[in-house]
Amino acid sequence: MKMNLSANLFGFDDVDTAGQKLFRNIFELFVVVATAYLAWTWGQYTLRISDIVLPLGFARYIDISFMHGNLLPLWNAGLITALVVAGFFRFGRWPYAVAWVLLLFQYAARFSLGEIPHSANLVGMGLLGYALAELFYPDRESRSKFGLGFTYFFIGLGYTFAAWSKLIASGITWSDGRHLWMWINEKAVDEIARSGMVELNYIQELALSSLMVATIFLTFGLVAEFFAWLVWFKKWRYPVMWAILALHIGIWVTMDILFKLSVIELILLSLPWGALFDRFLVGKTSAAPA
Amino acid sequence: MKGKTLTNKARTIISTVLVVYAFTVAVNLGEFWPFSIYPMFSQGGNPWSRALVREIPEGEQISWDRTDLDNLPGIPYGVSSNGVDAIDLANFVSKTETWNTTRVRALSFMLLSGVEDARKLQVFRVQANLDDADNVVIRATPYLIVSNDSNFVNPGIQP
Secondary structure, X not given: OOOOHXXXXXOOOOOOOHHHHHHHHHHHHHHHHHHHHHHHHHHHHHOOOOOOOEXXXXXXXXXXXXXXXXXXXXXXXXXXXXXXXXXXXXXXXXHHHHHHHHHHHHHHHXXXXXXXXXXXXXXXXXXXXXXXXXXXXXXXHHHHHHHHHHHHHHHHHHHHHHHHHHHHHHHHHHHOHHHHHHHHHHHHHHHHHHHOOOOOOHHHHHHXXXXXXXXXXXXXXXXXXXXXXXXXXXXXXXXXXXXXXXXXXXXXXXXXXXXXXXXXXHHHHOOOHHHHHHHHHHOOOOOOOO | OHHHHHHHXXXXXXXXXXXXXXHHHHHOOOEEOOEEOXXXXXXXXXXXXXXXXXXXXXXXXXXXOOEOHHHOOOEEEOHHHHOOOHHHHHHHHHHOOOOOHHHHHHHHHHHHOOOOOOOOEEEEEEEXXXXXXXXXXXXXXXXXXXXXXXXXXXXXXXX
């Protein structure tokens, strides 16, 4: 395994192909569209918030209530959207960075009711990567490679952090299947709150009826997260991405939690799209792996 | 040579971001979006607290008694029917320590914003723990009644 981390993450010296460029443009476009989606969905929801239960992020330092009770969240969403579109089409070097800062305010205004979500962290880190790339790299190719490599790095780090958080908080017994029983019931109550009723699926029934099955599910999740840092290396990137995707599918079927944007991002990063584009669209074998 | 310069710059940027990441999560209880130590579901087996809502038909007597999920009063009500996030509801209820007028109105506004009919909703805090026989024991405590014309808090949870 080539252990040069920087070469594995960024590949600045790798031969660039049409397929690789197309893939990186598609990934950047995903970050742009996902950012706009978050800005608008958060903005619209913020309109129904009139009190702060738990300040998060910037709201711990400034009174974010100026975003409540008016249309500022929608104006902010519009501005963020315009900025990320400007960033994608390279109108200046600052649009992505300004959009990222405005998105922090949008997040703080939306998530002031006590929930601490992690569903949008990957998109937030991706936008930060492209913002830094625009500010500090000289040309489109290097910016694009840095943005993607930055995303790989913080995906690996984030999931590995999640494993360490579990091991530090609960120890190796975190994967005790009884814990999954508690979470399945917790999410069942969330479903009752959401829709008024709940019907457990086959996988949930299976986990609730067998301590061993429940323990195996949790053990797989913990191991997948623990080795997530291996996505930093090309050799292990795709198998580990698939394991993380499997983890998300497991979370979806057992606890009915689906981080849609994260899953789309992981799907984009879990196949050698660049090489596939070269083979099927451009008609030649890719010289460099995605 | 060009690649080496670009790589060195990448190392500097990522190192700087890591320092900022570590500092912000260290001074903000592990969370400063999008930086996080990702502590979700880290505490296995701990008791949990969520919330749900039931619609109380006109004429039905109000009860403030704790109950289980099979014996909830009223009829099922899904908060998503009015665009409310169930997790927001759960956190709003579990993290509110004092149900003052402002807080009660904020919850009422969240649940009933855009609802024009005379709907009466009872909000329950639902708590669970694992007992000695490995059973998940779930209890629902009525906290509030909200409607478009009046709100009531369970006298038993008032300070």
